[in-house]
Amino acid sequence: MAQVLRLDPIRCDGYGVCAVHLPERITLDEWGYPVIEPGPVPERLLSRARRAADACPVLALSLRQAAVAPATTGSRAGIRPARTGA
Amino acid sequence: MTTPFEPRLLAGPPPASGPERLEEHRARLGALPPSTDRRDVISVVEASGLLGRGGAGFPVGRKWRAVAEHSAGDAVVVVNGAEGEPRSAKDRVLMEHRPHLVLDGAAAAAEAVGAPDVILYVGTEHTAARRVLAHAIAERERESGVRVHLVAAPVGYIAGEATAVVHYLNAGDARPTFLDARPHERGVAGRPTLVQNVESLAQAALITRFGDEWYREVGRGATRGSALITVSGANGRPTVREIEYGTPVGEVARLSTAASSASAVLLGGYFGAWTSFDDVRDEPLDPVRMRERELGFGCGVVSFSGPDTCGVAATAEIMTYMAGATAAQCGPCVYGLADIAQAVRRLADGTAPDRDLERIGGWAAQVDGRGACHHPDGAIALLRSALRVFADDFARHQARRRCPAGRAAVA
Ligand SMILES: Cc1cc2nc3c(=O)[nH]c(=O)nc-3n(C[C@H](O)[C@H](O)[C@H](O)COP(=O)(O)O)c2cc1C
Numbered sequence: 470m471a472q473v474l475r476l477d478p479i480r481c482d483g484y485g486v487c488a489v490h491l492p493e494r495i496t497l498d499e500w501g502y503p504v505i506e507p508g509p510v511p512e513r514l515l516s517r518a519r520r521a522a523d524a525c526p527v528l529a530l531s532l533r534q535a536a537v538a539p540a541t542t543g544s545r546a547g548i549r550p551a552r553t554g555a
Numbered sequence: 556m557t558t559p560f561e562p563r564l565l566a567g568p569p570p571a572s573g574p575e576r577l578e579e580h581r582a583r584l585g586a587l588p589p590s591t592d593r594r595d596v597i598s599v600v601e602a603s604g605l606l607g608r609g610g611a612g613f614p615v616g617r618k619w620r621a622v623a624e625h626s627a628g629d630a631v632v633v634v635n636g637a638e639g640e641p642r643s644a645k646d647r648v649l650m651e652h653r654p655h656l657v658l659d660g661a662a663a664a665a666e667a668v669g670a671p672d673v674i675l676y677v678g679t680e681h682t683a684a685r686r687v688l689a690h691a692i693a694e695r696e697r698e699s700g701v702r703v704h705l706v707a708a709p710v711g712y713i714a715g716e717a718t719a720v721v722h723y724l725n726a727g728d729a730r731p732t733f734l735d736a737r738p739h740e741r742g743v744a745g746r747p748t749l750v751q752n753v754e755s756l757a758q759a760a761l762i763t764r765f766g767d768e769w770y771r772e773v774g775r776g777a778t779r780g781s782a783l784i785t786v787s788g789a790n791g792r793p794t795v796r797e798i799e800y801g802t803p804v805g806e807v808a809r810l811s812t813a814a815s816s817a818s819a820v821l822l823g824g825y826f827g828a829w830t831s832f833d834d835v836r837d838e839p840l841d842p843v844r845m846r847e848r849e850l851g852f853g854c855g856v857v858s859f860s861g862p863d864t865c866g867v868a869a870t871a872e873i874m875t876y877m878a879g880a881t882a883a884q885c886g887p888c889v890y891g892l893a894d895i896a897q898a899v900r901r902l903a904d905g906t907a908p909d910r911d912l913e914r915i916g917g918w919a920a921q922v923d924g925r926g927a928c929h930h931p932d933g934a935i936a937l938l939r940s941a942l943r944v945f946a947d948d949f950a951r952h953q954a955r956r957r958c959p960a961g962r963a964a965v966a
Protein backbone atom coordinates (compact mmCIF):
# COMPACT_ATOMS: atom_id res chain seq x y z
CA MET A 470 0.00 0.00 0.00
CA ALA A 471 1.41 3.36 -1.02
CA GLN A 472 2.60 5.57 1.82
CA VAL A 473 2.80 9.35 1.81
CA LEU A 474 4.37 11.94 4.07
CA ARG A 475 1.87 14.32 5.55
CA LEU A 476 2.92 17.59 7.09
CA ASP A 477 0.77 19.52 9.52
CA PRO A 478 1.83 23.09 8.71
CA ILE A 479 0.27 24.41 11.92
CA ARG A 480 2.34 22.15 14.19
CA CYS A 481 5.54 22.43 12.23
CA ASP A 482 8.00 24.80 13.89
CA GLY A 483 10.61 24.60 11.17
CA TYR A 484 13.32 22.86 13.15
CA GLY A 485 14.33 21.13 9.95
CA VAL A 486 15.33 17.84 11.58
CA CYS A 487 13.17 15.92 9.12
CA ALA A 488 15.10 17.20 6.11
CA VAL A 489 18.33 15.82 7.52
CA HIS A 490 16.90 12.31 7.45
CA LEU A 491 15.34 12.44 4.02
CA PRO A 492 16.96 15.09 1.83
CA GLU A 493 15.74 13.25 -1.29
CA ARG A 494 12.12 14.18 -0.48
CA ILE A 495 12.33 17.04 2.00
CA THR A 496 14.01 20.37 1.33
CA LEU A 497 13.82 23.52 3.40
CA ASP A 498 12.45 26.80 2.12
CA GLU A 499 13.97 30.22 2.72
CA TRP A 500 12.43 30.43 6.15
CA GLY A 501 13.51 26.95 7.22
CA TYR A 502 10.19 25.18 6.70
CA PRO A 503 10.05 21.82 4.95
CA VAL A 504 8.87 21.43 1.38
CA ILE A 505 7.79 17.87 0.84
CA GLU A 506 7.89 16.12 -2.49
CA PRO A 507 4.29 15.13 -3.19
CA GLY A 508 3.23 11.59 -4.02
CA PRO A 509 4.00 8.15 -2.61
CA VAL A 510 7.36 7.59 -0.96
CA PRO A 511 9.37 5.04 -2.97
CA GLU A 512 9.88 1.66 -1.28
CA ARG A 513 13.62 2.10 -0.82
CA LEU A 514 13.17 5.37 1.11
CA LEU A 515 10.41 4.15 3.42
CA SER A 516 12.55 3.36 6.43
CA ARG A 517 14.25 6.73 6.30
CA ALA A 518 10.90 8.45 5.79
CA ARG A 519 9.74 6.77 8.98
CA ARG A 520 12.85 7.98 10.75
CA ALA A 521 12.22 11.53 9.52
CA ALA A 522 8.68 11.41 10.89
CA ASP A 523 9.84 9.96 14.21
CA ALA A 524 12.53 12.63 14.51
CA CYS A 525 10.09 15.54 14.36
CA PRO A 526 10.04 17.00 17.88
CA VAL A 527 6.52 18.36 17.53
CA LEU A 528 4.85 15.43 15.74
CA ALA A 529 4.14 17.56 12.66
CA LEU A 530 5.22 14.92 10.18
CA SER A 531 3.62 11.55 9.69
CA LEU A 532 3.92 8.68 7.29
CA ARG A 533 0.55 7.32 6.37
CA GLN A 534 -1.48 5.36 3.88
CA ALA A 535 -2.22 7.36 0.76
CA ALA A 536 -5.82 8.60 0.88
CA VAL A 537 -8.25 6.61 -1.22
CA ALA A 538 -10.17 9.59 -2.48
CA PRO A 539 -9.52 13.29 -2.08
CA ALA A 540 -11.75 15.14 0.35
CA THR A 541 -14.63 16.94 -1.28
CA THR A 542 -15.80 19.32 1.39
CA GLY A 543 -14.61 20.97 4.52
CA SER A 544 -11.42 22.68 5.42
CA ARG A 545 -9.42 22.17 2.31
CA ALA A 546 -12.39 22.94 0.14
CA GLY A 547 -12.53 26.44 1.58
CA ILE A 548 -12.14 29.39 -0.71
CA ARG A 549 -10.22 28.24 -3.71
CA PRO A 550 -7.83 30.76 -5.04
CA ALA A 551 -9.23 32.10 -8.27
CA ARG A 552 -6.43 30.84 -10.41
CA THR A 553 -6.15 27.24 -9.43
CA GLY A 554 -9.56 26.29 -10.72
CA ALA A 555 -11.92 23.61 -9.47
CA MET B 556 -31.02 40.78 -26.73
CA THR B 557 -32.20 39.17 -23.55
CA THR B 558 -35.26 40.10 -21.54
CA PRO B 559 -34.33 42.29 -18.59
CA PHE B 560 -33.36 40.30 -15.55
CA GLU B 561 -35.73 40.54 -12.60
CA PRO B 562 -33.98 40.34 -9.22
CA ARG B 563 -34.84 37.31 -7.13
CA LEU B 564 -33.00 37.54 -3.83
CA LEU B 565 -33.50 41.29 -3.85
CA ALA B 566 -37.09 41.23 -5.10
CA GLY B 567 -39.64 42.78 -2.77
CA PRO B 568 -39.53 46.00 -0.78
CA PRO B 569 -36.67 48.41 -1.58
CA PRO B 570 -33.68 48.39 0.78
CA ALA B 571 -34.61 51.84 2.08
CA SER B 572 -37.68 50.35 3.75
CA GLY B 573 -35.50 48.37 6.14
CA PRO B 574 -35.63 44.71 7.07
CA GLU B 575 -38.50 42.68 5.69
CA ARG B 576 -40.80 41.50 8.48
CA LEU B 577 -42.02 37.97 8.81
CA GLU B 578 -45.60 38.74 7.68
CA GLU B 579 -44.38 40.67 4.64
CA HIS B 580 -41.98 37.88 3.77
CA ARG B 581 -44.66 35.19 4.09
CA ALA B 582 -47.21 37.28 2.19
CA ARG B 583 -44.76 37.75 -0.65
CA LEU B 584 -43.27 34.27 -0.90
CA GLY B 585 -45.50 31.96 1.10
CA ALA B 586 -44.20 29.59 3.74
CA LEU B 587 -41.46 27.10 3.02
CA PRO B 588 -43.16 24.07 1.47
CA PRO B 589 -43.56 21.22 3.96
CA SER B 590 -40.76 18.75 3.64
CA THR B 591 -41.43 15.40 2.10
CA ASP B 592 -38.31 13.35 1.96
CA ARG B 593 -34.92 14.78 2.96
CA ARG B 594 -33.25 13.31 -0.08
CA ASP B 595 -35.79 15.02 -2.28
CA VAL B 596 -34.81 18.50 -1.20
CA ILE B 597 -31.16 17.62 -1.63
CA SER B 598 -31.82 16.31 -5.14
CA VAL B 599 -33.59 19.52 -6.10
CA VAL B 600 -30.74 21.66 -4.80
CA GLU B 601 -28.27 19.43 -6.60
CA ALA B 602 -30.22 19.63 -9.84
CA SER B 603 -30.30 23.42 -9.59
CA GLY B 604 -26.52 23.50 -9.89
CA LEU B 605 -26.35 26.09 -7.11
CA LEU B 606 -22.74 26.99 -6.28
CA GLY B 607 -21.52 28.16 -2.87
CA ARG B 608 -21.16 31.94 -2.56
CA GLY B 609 -18.55 32.15 0.18
CA GLY B 610 -15.85 32.14 -2.48
CA ALA B 611 -15.01 28.56 -3.36
CA GLY B 612 -18.04 27.89 -5.57
CA PHE B 613 -18.46 24.36 -4.28
CA PRO B 614 -21.79 22.75 -5.30
CA VAL B 615 -24.25 23.28 -2.47
CA GLY B 616 -26.34 20.16 -3.03
CA ARG B 617 -23.28 17.93 -2.95
CA LYS B 618 -22.27 19.40 0.40
CA TRP B 619 -25.75 18.86 1.84
CA ARG B 620 -25.60 15.25 0.73
CA ALA B 621 -22.19 14.74 2.33
CA VAL B 622 -23.45 16.11 5.65
CA ALA B 623 -26.70 14.13 5.41
CA GLU B 624 -24.73 10.94 4.89
CA HIS B 625 -22.88 11.48 8.15
CA SER B 626 -25.87 12.74 10.09
CA ALA B 627 -27.91 10.64 12.47
CA GLY B 628 -30.31 13.51 12.96
CA ASP B 629 -27.63 15.25 15.01
CA ALA B 630 -26.02 17.56 12.46
CA VAL B 631 -25.40 21.28 12.89
CA VAL B 632 -25.99 24.00 10.28
CA VAL B 633 -23.72 27.02 10.51
CA VAL B 634 -24.77 30.07 8.53
CA ASN B 635 -21.52 31.78 7.62
CA GLY B 636 -22.12 35.50 7.88
CA ALA B 637 -18.58 36.47 8.86
CA GLU B 638 -18.13 38.43 5.62
CA GLY B 639 -14.56 39.39 6.36
CA GLU B 640 -13.68 40.28 2.76
CA PRO B 641 -13.08 44.04 2.85
CA ARG B 642 -14.67 44.71 -0.55
CA SER B 643 -17.76 42.55 -0.08
CA ALA B 644 -21.05 43.73 1.39
CA LYS B 645 -23.56 41.35 -0.16
CA ASP B 646 -24.04 39.00 2.80
CA ARG B 647 -24.76 42.00 5.00
CA VAL B 648 -27.37 43.27 2.54
CA LEU B 649 -29.17 39.93 2.76
CA MET B 650 -28.93 39.69 6.54
CA GLU B 651 -30.08 43.28 7.01
CA HIS B 652 -32.90 43.30 4.47
CA ARG B 653 -33.98 39.71 3.86
CA PRO B 654 -33.39 38.04 7.23
CA HIS B 655 -36.25 35.60 6.77
CA LEU B 656 -34.96 34.40 3.44
CA VAL B 657 -31.68 33.57 5.18
CA LEU B 658 -33.50 31.86 8.04
CA ASP B 659 -35.68 29.90 5.59
CA GLY B 660 -32.57 28.70 3.81
CA ALA B 661 -31.03 27.61 7.08
CA ALA B 662 -34.26 25.82 8.03
CA ALA B 663 -34.41 24.04 4.68
CA ALA B 664 -30.79 22.96 5.05
CA ALA B 665 -31.36 21.81 8.63
CA GLU B 666 -34.32 19.75 7.50
CA ALA B 667 -32.37 18.29 4.59
CA VAL B 668 -29.28 17.23 6.51
CA GLY B 669 -31.05 16.32 9.75
CA ALA B 670 -29.93 19.14 12.04
CA PRO B 671 -31.75 20.21 15.21
CA ASP B 672 -29.49 23.26 15.57
CA VAL B 673 -28.73 26.25 13.40
CA ILE B 674 -25.97 28.67 14.33
CA LEU B 675 -25.88 32.11 12.75
CA TYR B 676 -22.22 33.10 12.78
CA VAL B 677 -22.20 36.81 12.03
CA GLY B 678 -19.28 39.23 12.09
CA THR B 679 -19.08 41.25 15.32
CA GLU B 680 -18.59 44.40 13.25
CA HIS B 681 -21.82 43.72 11.34
CA THR B 682 -23.94 45.16 14.13
CA ALA B 683 -26.99 46.01 12.02
CA ALA B 684 -27.09 42.48 10.60
CA ARG B 685 -26.92 40.95 14.06
CA ARG B 686 -29.67 43.23 15.36
CA VAL B 687 -31.99 42.41 12.45
CA LEU B 688 -31.35 38.68 12.72
CA ALA B 689 -31.98 38.69 16.46
CA HIS B 690 -35.32 40.33 15.81
CA ALA B 691 -36.17 37.91 13.01
CA ILE B 692 -35.38 34.93 15.25
CA ALA B 693 -37.71 36.39 17.88
CA GLU B 694 -40.48 36.80 15.29
CA ARG B 695 -40.34 33.05 14.70
CA GLU B 696 -39.96 32.10 18.33
CA ARG B 697 -43.32 30.43 18.67
CA GLU B 698 -42.83 28.25 15.62
CA SER B 699 -41.63 24.75 16.23
CA GLY B 700 -38.64 23.40 14.43
CA VAL B 701 -34.94 23.95 14.80
CA ARG B 702 -33.19 25.83 17.58
CA VAL B 703 -31.53 28.96 16.19
CA HIS B 704 -28.49 30.47 17.92
CA LEU B 705 -26.88 33.80 17.07
CA VAL B 706 -23.12 34.03 17.60
CA ALA B 707 -20.89 37.06 17.02
CA ALA B 708 -17.89 36.08 14.92
CA PRO B 709 -14.51 37.61 15.76
CA VAL B 710 -13.30 40.37 13.45
CA GLY B 711 -10.84 39.33 10.77
CA TYR B 712 -10.37 37.83 7.35
CA ILE B 713 -9.58 34.36 8.68
CA ALA B 714 -12.54 34.08 11.06
CA GLY B 715 -14.84 33.05 8.18
CA GLU B 716 -12.74 30.11 7.02
CA ALA B 717 -14.78 26.96 7.61
CA THR B 718 -12.44 25.19 10.04
CA ALA B 719 -11.81 28.45 11.90
CA VAL B 720 -15.58 28.83 12.26
CA VAL B 721 -15.90 25.35 13.76
CA HIS B 722 -12.84 25.92 15.97
CA TYR B 723 -14.31 29.15 17.30
CA LEU B 724 -17.67 27.56 18.03
CA ASN B 725 -15.96 24.67 19.83
CA ALA B 726 -13.12 26.37 21.63
CA GLY B 727 -13.41 30.12 21.22
CA ASP B 728 -10.39 30.17 18.91
CA ALA B 729 -11.09 31.42 15.38
CA ARG B 730 -7.97 30.00 13.78
CA PRO B 731 -8.09 27.29 11.11
CA THR B 732 -7.33 23.72 12.12
CA PHE B 733 -5.64 20.90 10.28
CA LEU B 734 -7.56 17.82 11.29
CA ASP B 735 -8.20 14.58 9.49
CA ALA B 736 -11.94 14.87 9.95
CA ARG B 737 -13.57 17.62 7.89
CA PRO B 738 -16.41 19.68 9.35
CA HIS B 739 -18.99 17.66 7.39
CA GLU B 740 -17.78 14.57 9.26
CA ARG B 741 -16.98 16.00 12.66
CA GLY B 742 -17.49 19.69 13.31
CA VAL B 743 -19.32 21.63 15.99
CA ALA B 744 -19.45 19.54 19.19
CA GLY B 745 -18.11 16.66 17.14
CA ARG B 746 -21.31 16.54 15.11
CA PRO B 747 -21.54 16.55 11.29
CA THR B 748 -21.57 20.22 10.38
CA LEU B 749 -22.69 22.13 7.33
CA VAL B 750 -20.89 25.46 7.02
CA GLN B 751 -22.70 27.44 4.36
CA ASN B 752 -22.54 31.02 3.20
CA VAL B 753 -25.48 33.38 3.82
CA GLU B 754 -26.24 33.93 0.14
CA SER B 755 -25.98 30.21 -0.67
CA LEU B 756 -28.71 29.56 1.88
CA ALA B 757 -30.92 32.43 0.71
CA GLN B 758 -30.73 31.00 -2.82
CA ALA B 759 -31.58 27.55 -1.45
CA ALA B 760 -34.65 29.03 0.24
CA LEU B 761 -35.96 30.12 -3.16
CA ILE B 762 -34.99 26.86 -4.86
CA THR B 763 -36.82 24.89 -2.18
CA ARG B 764 -39.94 26.91 -2.99
CA PHE B 765 -39.80 27.28 -6.75
CA GLY B 766 -37.66 24.37 -7.86
CA ASP B 767 -34.48 23.70 -9.78
CA GLU B 768 -35.94 24.46 -13.20
CA TRP B 769 -37.06 27.88 -12.04
CA TYR B 770 -33.56 28.55 -10.69
CA ARG B 771 -32.02 27.61 -14.02
CA GLU B 772 -34.32 29.86 -16.07
CA VAL B 773 -31.91 32.77 -15.71
CA GLY B 774 -28.25 32.96 -16.68
CA ARG B 775 -26.67 33.73 -20.02
CA GLY B 776 -24.11 30.98 -20.27
CA ALA B 777 -23.04 27.65 -18.82
CA THR B 778 -23.60 28.63 -15.18
CA ARG B 779 -27.28 29.10 -14.44
CA GLY B 780 -28.96 31.29 -11.86
CA SER B 781 -28.38 34.68 -10.31
CA ALA B 782 -25.80 36.02 -7.89
CA LEU B 783 -25.12 39.03 -5.74
CA ILE B 784 -22.11 41.15 -6.53
CA THR B 785 -20.52 44.06 -4.68
CA VAL B 786 -19.44 46.81 -7.06
CA SER B 787 -16.96 49.39 -5.87
CA GLY B 788 -14.51 51.92 -7.17
CA ALA B 789 -12.81 55.17 -6.37
CA ASN B 790 -16.09 57.10 -6.66
CA GLY B 791 -19.04 56.48 -4.44
CA ARG B 792 -19.92 53.82 -1.96
CA PRO B 793 -19.89 50.10 -2.77
CA THR B 794 -23.22 48.92 -4.10
CA VAL B 795 -24.68 45.44 -4.01
CA ARG B 796 -26.51 44.25 -7.11
CA GLU B 797 -28.07 41.05 -8.24
CA ILE B 798 -27.10 39.88 -11.71
CA GLU B 799 -27.76 36.78 -13.73
CA TYR B 800 -24.62 34.76 -14.22
CA GLY B 801 -23.01 35.54 -17.53
CA THR B 802 -23.58 39.30 -17.37
CA PRO B 803 -20.49 40.91 -18.91
CA VAL B 804 -18.20 43.03 -16.74
CA GLY B 805 -18.73 45.97 -19.10
CA GLU B 806 -22.47 45.86 -18.52
CA VAL B 807 -21.93 45.96 -14.75
CA ALA B 808 -19.59 48.91 -15.30
CA ARG B 809 -22.24 50.84 -17.22
CA LEU B 810 -24.61 50.55 -14.28
CA SER B 811 -22.13 51.98 -11.85
CA THR B 812 -20.57 55.38 -11.30
CA ALA B 813 -17.75 53.51 -9.58
CA ALA B 814 -16.60 52.40 -13.00
CA SER B 815 -16.26 55.77 -14.69
CA SER B 816 -12.88 55.81 -16.42
CA ALA B 817 -11.96 52.37 -15.07
CA SER B 818 -8.70 50.96 -16.34
CA ALA B 819 -8.33 47.91 -14.11
CA VAL B 820 -10.76 45.74 -12.22
CA LEU B 821 -10.34 43.41 -9.26
CA LEU B 822 -12.61 40.38 -9.66
CA GLY B 823 -13.35 38.05 -6.75
CA GLY B 824 -11.93 40.13 -3.92
CA TYR B 825 -8.62 39.70 -2.10
CA PHE B 826 -8.56 36.05 -3.16
CA GLY B 827 -9.30 37.02 -6.73
CA ALA B 828 -7.38 38.60 -9.56
CA TRP B 829 -6.69 41.97 -11.11
CA THR B 830 -7.31 42.30 -14.82
CA SER B 831 -7.17 45.13 -17.28
CA PHE B 832 -10.67 46.48 -17.80
CA ASP B 833 -10.26 46.33 -21.58
CA ASP B 834 -9.49 42.62 -21.35
CA VAL B 835 -12.67 41.79 -19.44
CA ARG B 836 -15.17 44.31 -20.79
CA ASP B 837 -16.95 41.53 -22.70
CA GLU B 838 -16.05 38.81 -20.24
CA PRO B 839 -19.15 37.21 -18.70
CA LEU B 840 -19.33 36.98 -14.91
CA ASP B 841 -19.73 33.23 -15.11
CA PRO B 842 -17.68 31.07 -12.72
CA VAL B 843 -17.11 28.32 -15.28
CA ARG B 844 -15.97 30.68 -18.03
CA MET B 845 -13.88 32.72 -15.61
CA ARG B 846 -12.03 29.68 -14.38
CA GLU B 847 -10.96 28.89 -17.93
CA ARG B 848 -9.48 32.37 -18.11
CA GLU B 849 -7.69 31.99 -14.78
CA LEU B 850 -10.12 34.37 -13.15
CA GLY B 851 -12.43 33.68 -10.26
CA PHE B 852 -15.95 34.79 -9.42
CA GLY B 853 -15.09 34.32 -5.74
CA CYS B 854 -17.56 36.09 -3.49
CA GLY B 855 -18.73 38.39 -6.28
CA VAL B 856 -16.49 41.41 -5.76
CA VAL B 857 -16.18 43.67 -8.82
CA SER B 858 -13.91 46.54 -7.89
CA PHE B 859 -12.90 49.13 -10.47
CA SER B 860 -9.92 51.38 -10.37
CA GLY B 861 -9.01 54.25 -12.64
CA PRO B 862 -5.83 55.18 -14.51
CA ASP B 863 -4.86 57.46 -11.64
CA THR B 864 -4.47 54.45 -9.36
CA CYS B 865 -0.95 53.14 -8.88
CA GLY B 866 -1.08 49.36 -9.27
CA VAL B 867 1.99 48.88 -7.10
CA ALA B 868 0.65 50.98 -4.24
CA ALA B 869 -2.74 49.25 -4.45
CA THR B 870 -1.03 45.86 -4.35
CA ALA B 871 1.14 46.94 -1.42
CA GLU B 872 -1.99 47.87 0.47
CA ILE B 873 -3.71 44.54 -0.19
CA MET B 874 -0.63 42.40 0.49
CA THR B 875 0.00 44.27 3.74
CA TYR B 876 -3.57 43.54 4.73
CA MET B 877 -3.25 39.85 3.80
CA ALA B 878 0.07 39.46 5.64
CA GLY B 879 -1.52 41.02 8.71
CA ALA B 880 -4.59 38.80 8.41
CA THR B 881 -2.91 35.39 8.71
CA ALA B 882 -3.74 33.26 11.69
CA ALA B 883 -0.01 33.30 12.51
CA GLN B 884 0.20 29.52 12.53
CA CYS B 885 2.03 28.23 9.45
CA GLY B 886 5.61 29.34 8.78
CA PRO B 887 5.51 29.84 5.01
CA CYS B 888 2.25 31.81 5.23
CA VAL B 889 3.41 34.02 8.09
CA TYR B 890 6.98 34.73 6.98
CA GLY B 891 6.39 34.50 3.25
CA LEU B 892 3.47 36.90 3.11
CA ALA B 893 5.30 39.30 5.43
CA ASP B 894 8.42 39.32 3.23
CA ILE B 895 6.29 39.79 0.11
CA ALA B 896 4.22 42.60 1.63
CA GLN B 897 7.33 44.44 2.76
CA ALA B 898 8.98 44.12 -0.62
CA VAL B 899 5.90 45.36 -2.48
CA ARG B 900 5.75 48.24 -0.02
CA ARG B 901 9.41 49.09 -0.74
CA LEU B 902 8.65 49.00 -4.45
CA ALA B 903 5.68 51.29 -3.95
CA ASP B 904 7.80 53.71 -1.94
CA GLY B 905 10.62 53.66 -4.46
CA THR B 906 13.09 52.31 -1.92
CA ALA B 907 13.41 48.75 -3.20
CA PRO B 908 16.84 47.18 -3.67
CA ASP B 909 17.58 45.91 -7.18
CA ARG B 910 16.40 42.34 -6.88
CA ASP B 911 13.15 42.83 -4.95
CA LEU B 912 10.86 42.19 -7.89
CA GLU B 913 12.66 38.95 -8.71
CA ARG B 914 12.60 37.84 -5.10
CA ILE B 915 8.87 38.42 -4.83
CA GLY B 916 8.38 35.85 -7.60
CA GLY B 917 10.58 33.36 -5.76
CA TRP B 918 8.76 33.84 -2.47
CA ALA B 919 5.39 33.49 -4.14
CA ALA B 920 6.37 30.04 -5.42
CA GLN B 921 7.42 29.03 -1.90
CA VAL B 922 4.22 30.22 -0.23
CA ASP B 923 1.59 28.91 -2.63
CA GLY B 924 -0.23 25.89 -1.20
CA ARG B 925 1.90 25.69 1.95
CA GLY B 926 -0.59 26.60 4.66
CA ALA B 927 -3.22 24.72 6.60
CA CYS B 928 -5.88 26.82 4.91
CA HIS B 929 -6.19 28.56 1.53
CA HIS B 930 -5.33 32.01 2.81
CA PRO B 931 -1.79 32.06 1.38
CA ASP B 932 -2.93 30.57 -1.95
CA GLY B 933 -5.55 33.27 -2.38
CA ALA B 934 -3.09 36.01 -1.53
CA ILE B 935 -0.52 34.65 -3.98
CA ALA B 936 -3.08 34.36 -6.78
CA LEU B 937 -3.89 38.03 -6.29
CA LEU B 938 -0.22 38.99 -6.18
CA ARG B 939 0.54 37.15 -9.42
CA SER B 940 -2.35 38.82 -11.20
CA ALA B 941 -1.08 42.22 -10.03
CA LEU B 942 2.43 41.45 -11.30
CA ARG B 943 0.91 40.65 -14.70
CA VAL B 944 -1.59 43.47 -15.02
CA PHE B 945 0.57 46.19 -13.50
CA ALA B 946 3.82 44.87 -15.00
CA ASP B 947 4.79 48.29 -16.33
CA ASP B 948 4.12 49.99 -13.01
CA PHE B 949 6.18 47.38 -11.19
CA ALA B 950 9.07 47.68 -13.63
CA ARG B 951 9.09 51.47 -13.30
CA HIS B 952 9.01 51.27 -9.53
CA GLN B 953 11.83 48.71 -9.50
CA ALA B 954 13.87 51.15 -11.55
CA ARG B 955 13.21 53.51 -8.63
CA ARG B 956 11.56 56.16 -10.65
CA ARG B 957 8.79 57.94 -8.90
CA CYS B 958 5.33 56.86 -9.77
CA PRO B 959 4.22 58.60 -12.99
CA ALA B 960 2.06 61.62 -12.15
CA GLY B 961 2.28 60.73 -8.47
CA ARG B 962 -0.63 58.38 -8.67
CA ALA B 963 -2.58 57.50 -5.60
CA ALA B 964 -2.81 54.19 -3.79
CA VAL B 965 -6.57 54.21 -3.63
CA ALA B 966 -7.80 51.21 -5.58
C1 LIG C 1 -9.29 32.87 4.66
C2 LIG C 1 -10.68 32.47 4.35
C3 LIG C 1 -11.73 33.31 4.75
C4 LIG C 1 -13.07 32.97 4.48
N1 LIG C 1 -14.06 33.83 4.86
C5 LIG C 1 -15.35 33.52 4.56
C6 LIG C 1 -16.42 34.39 4.94
O1 LIG C 1 -16.20 35.46 5.53
N2 LIG C 1 -17.69 34.03 4.62
C7 LIG C 1 -17.97 32.86 3.97
O2 LIG C 1 -19.13 32.57 3.70
N3 LIG C 1 -16.97 32.01 3.59
C8 LIG C 1 -15.69 32.32 3.88
N4 LIG C 1 -14.69 31.44 3.53
C9 LIG C 1 -15.07 30.18 2.86
C10 LIG C 1 -15.42 29.12 3.89
O3 LIG C 1 -14.23 28.41 4.21
C11 LIG C 1 -16.42 28.10 3.33
O4 LIG C 1 -15.91 27.58 2.13
C12 LIG C 1 -17.78 28.71 3.04
O5 LIG C 1 -18.32 29.38 4.14
C13 LIG C 1 -18.72 27.60 2.62
O6 LIG C 1 -19.94 28.14 2.18
P1 LIG C 1 -20.37 28.10 0.65
O7 LIG C 1 -20.05 26.72 0.13
O8 LIG C 1 -21.83 28.38 0.69
O9 LIG C 1 -19.58 29.14 -0.07
C14 LIG C 1 -13.35 31.77 3.79
C15 LIG C 1 -12.29 30.94 3.39
C16 LIG C 1 -10.98 31.29 3.66
C17 LIG C 1 -9.87 30.38 3.20
Ligand code: SF4
Pocket residue numbers: 476480481482483484485486487488501502503524525526527528529530
Ligand atom coordinates in the same frame (compact mmCIF):
# COMPACT_ATOMS: atom_id res chain seq x y z
S1 SF4 D 1 11.15 18.19 11.98
FE1 SF4 D 1 8.99 18.63 12.31
S2 SF4 D 1 8.93 20.72 13.05
FE2 SF4 D 1 10.92 20.35 12.14
S3 SF4 D 1 10.73 21.08 10.03
FE3 SF4 D 1 10.38 18.89 10.04
S4 SF4 D 1 8.18 18.71 10.26
FE4 SF4 D 1 8.66 20.81 10.83
Ligand code: SF4
Pocket residue numbers: 478713730731732880881882883884885886888889925926927928929930931
Ligand atom coordinates in the same frame (compact mmCIF):
# COMPACT_ATOMS: atom_id res chain seq x y z
S1 SF4 E 1 -2.19 29.12 6.16
FE1 SF4 E 1 -1.90 31.12 7.10
S2 SF4 E 1 -3.94 31.83 7.55
FE2 SF4 E 1 -4.12 29.64 7.13
S3 SF4 E 1 -3.94 28.64 9.14
FE3 SF4 E 1 -1.88 28.78 8.35
S4 SF4 E 1 -1.03 30.75 9.12
FE4 SF4 E 1 -3.25 30.77 9.37
